[in-house]
Amino acid sequence: MSTSTTTEYQASTPTGKIANFMDTRAGLSPMVKEFGRKIFPDHWSFMFGEVALYTFVILLMSGTFLTLFFDPSMAHTTYEGSYKPLYGVEMSVAYASALDISFDIRGGLFMRQVHHWAALLFVAAMSVHMLRVFFTGAFRRPRELNWVVGCTLLILGLAAGFTGYSLPDEMLSGNGLRIIDGVVKAIPLIGTYISFFLFGGEFPGDDIIGRLYILHVLVVPALILLMIVIHLFMVVVHKHTQYPGPGRTENNVVGYPVGPVYAAKAGGFFFIVFGVVALLGGFFTINAIWNYGPYDPSPVQAGTQPDWYIGFVDGALRLMPGTLGDFSFKWDIPFPWGTNTLALGVLLPALVPAGILFAVMFGWPWIERWITKDNREHHILDRPRNAPTRTGVGVAGIIWYCVMWAAASSDLIATHFSVSLNDVTYWLRALFVFGPFIGFIITKRVCLALQRKDREIVLHGREAGVIEMTPEGEFRERHERLDDYRLYKLVSFENKKPIPAQPGRDGKIKASEKQRAKFNRWFYEERVAPVTREELAEAKTHDHSDVPSAVEGQDGQSSIGH
Amino acid sequence: MSEQSHGGPDHTGAVEHAGVEESGKYAIDNPGLPPHRPRLADEDPKAAKRAERQAAFLFGLSIVGTLLFFVGYFVVGQIGPDTTFATIRLQNMLLGLGTAFAMLGIGVGIVHWAKTLMPDHETTELRHEVRTEADRQVAVGMIEDIIDETQVKRRPLLRNTLIGAGVLAVLPAIAIFRDLDDTDNRSEFAAENFGPERLRHTMWATDVRLVRDPTGTPIKASDVTIGSAFHVIPEGLNELDPHEMLNQKAKAVVLLMRLNPEDMQVSPEREDWNVDGIVAYSKVCTHVGCPVALYEQHTHHLLCPCHQSTFDLTQECKVIFGPAGHALPQLPIRVNEEGFLVARSDFHEPVGPAYWERG
């Protein structure tokens, strides 16, 4: 045994002593060294993930408050609280306690509204964040797994939202649960039993609220938290992606250090998100449970809708025709042991569109990798216009989703625009089929046009907004050549050409490879190539005669920080 | 590890990166980071002072917001039976406004501080490979050693019994959820109370009176005039235990209407199911189970407000629009000696959405 001879650092101030104690026990110095000056790129579109994270924190805080007062019991009670129009009405303890939170606990209504608004914003922010990742190609290697974690988070967000929506046990969400029960029962073979297990027997039973409650306050949030940890860990491993621009390469990350700038901005943004949610909670009623009354299987209200993120499934259910003339999608199948029923009118719309959306979403990094044969690491993002086919597919998906989403409010569209409910449904059915194709074609054309415009600007400069008269009397607009910093952003993308079908090891071209080549052609056949050196040099030789040279520097930076 | 590299290519490694910048790849070479453009506050101490005061003002605003919250909470005060909605709205608004000011003051203040006073030099950090080849070789070596040391490859008996035990050990974790539906444990007729059979039966039976929902008062045939609609439950439902009541009500709710008999198409086997044009249909939508309660008295359409399935009352509630796949079941009714409407029997088919065992 020998004692160490190195003299250990001794702190002198009280703060220093505490910090030193922590450092020697938990090893803070290496952490500060690792993260203190870590670089994050700055762009407004990178902040949606933070909105999602911060609304989740707000949900945890407001949700904890609500659990202290909410009683998820389906026991029977007579309401004797402060809301007069329900006084003396029979209801469940869960609904009564939700009313008490709204009318008898100071700040309870505010916290309920903050919680619900934050939930709507949480899923919205996740969705927009994922769209940003999709359209910029940020899901490509090495970030495929983090994309999958993100998709999982979205599904967990939907689960958290739906379980919470049902808890107050009022008429609106009760009918929502009844719809879920109907959809579950449509599942062949096991559906009826799943329904019994879910509700503890027949619908509605007296178990479901308690079961949804434990999912809502424990299981789902714990899973979300776990996924968030994995998500952020991988962000640290990969470092953030960045948009193309001067100084940005595949090997670096350009931005601001965590300490102090990024920490201040991101930290401050938490308070901003909280402030906006508080404004919503203070000024706008959300989920007016007192209007709906206790759940009872007999009443229902006009305008029965789920929260927005479940809307697309509800809309798909509305769009599906249950019968075509005398043909019914309820299919009674005669089996040797008796007749079984397949409720295709429910099963198809409930499972197929959502199934396709999520399957394509989860699988897209691999689908695109297979089609493009691009297995390289990408840290520089695509500008959406430079990936016209992907952008087109994304917009087609958005339109498909939005048609279903709009269908969920077909009755409100009918009343508010004074049109026939039936006509709204017919139109949306048509859009459901044709909308994505139209959207794809238009988007792809717009992308190609924007690329051509970029080429135009690179070759001939941007329009300066100044009309000049030549000595000959001809009028024309002055063009200003871009500086290199701006130019680089417009030219630094790859000219991706279709890769024809490749023979395998045995020298034969497999059918799947032919299929891949077809998709590949569809992906890349129509493209606008970036400006080449030769073209640029050629264009510059014209300059001296008819284009005044660009104004260098000065205003050349305003767009570069993005 | 962070350095001002201005984008020099510095990459070695096995992974191919997209767009690695060999010179000449694009029309112009990467010009590197643009020169830093100083802000007002960088050069003018007055501007810096102004920015400082602005941020401090925002923090002050946050303090005012917190006070506003307390005004809402304590001054507006406790709410209860005698509080008007206007007071609750005022309190809610003050809590929201106070919190918003408190939070936005801090948030906007900090961000303003960061934007105007903290350095805004863009900095470059190099990326590292997710995995290097050297690391991979070390890791693979380790794992091989570890597996070797367990001797699992040489002793398949150990491996196979462990796999068998592990697979079986999971099964109790599935089996233990069996009693999520424990209704058969409560009832004396287990066979009737577990399984899909119970979806076939409702409380309706021969001579059960039709009563109004929710009052439970019986209905005389003469009460039901043309054009009216009654929301109906079976007599005795309200006397059930509250939970059994909801379960039974979920299946038994009925809508009672009267049509001119000449408007109705009645199939031969249903000829005695109505009373002079008074008909009773299940209110549970055959799509996914919402109450189909919207009755249009002139078009004789029944509309479900959830997914817009439309049923034609004159055609025995056949589906004429929307996602439902089959007609609403009809409850056969007649009049008893006292003139009250009663059921002839239960429904002749299961009510509500289709399910696998429906047949």
Add this chain to the structure above:
Amino acid sequence: MKALSQKRRHPIAGLALLLLGLLITGGLYSVASTMNQAQASNTGSSYSAEDITEGEKLFNANCATCHGVEAVGTENGPTLVGVGAASVNFQVGTGRMPMQMQGPQAQAKPNQFSDEQTAQLAAYVASLGAGPAIPEEQYLDTDHEDVDLGNGGTLFRVNCAMCHNAAAAGGALTRGKYAPPLAGVSEQHIYEAMITGPQNMPVFSDANIKPEDKRDIIAFLKQIESQGSPGGAALGSLGPVSEGLLVWTGGLAVLIGFMVWLTSRSS
């Protein structure tokens, strides 16, 4: 869908045919079987003869084009024999009649007649045949000591909310028809709508919902109308759709504004 469109050559034509059919084939039948209606009806005997003559003049000038002379009905409008004074007071009093144009259903608009003229029209139509009368004052008194808001709310949710929405914000029916919002509708008109079943609304006769219960429903409606929304703007009381719309257009838009400001460089 086909059946539906075939049936509906013209919405009002169908309505007219139907009511005409009712009159011709079932006139006697309905008088004989509707005991309950007789309780709440009169034949216009409480109106003066002068009211009836004035009403007839007004009717012939404003209504007879569609409803026919002596209100026997035409292709464009149903017969009004037996609809009662309550129906006239509702239809004319809410401005639904005279209709501006044929359509899926009559729209409420400013009343074209004075209260006196409306009463005269009602007197004339009531004199043509027995029908629901103008409701008694005591059943419109929402401050009555026996009023039970809880009962009114429960009855409203069972009988009315599926068309009119739980917060009485209105809702859609088939083929362009709709159940209107109930805010701002007078107690008397709500009562009259229940007993007469205007447009496609079913009739809620006194045998179905007792007059006292109707008063509870009206009191409940007036309560939720006057109390306002405790949590701030009600967003039309339309539920999750307007909430989702606000989150996407308002909440997210404001946040994007902050995001752009936060990541832009200071000047």
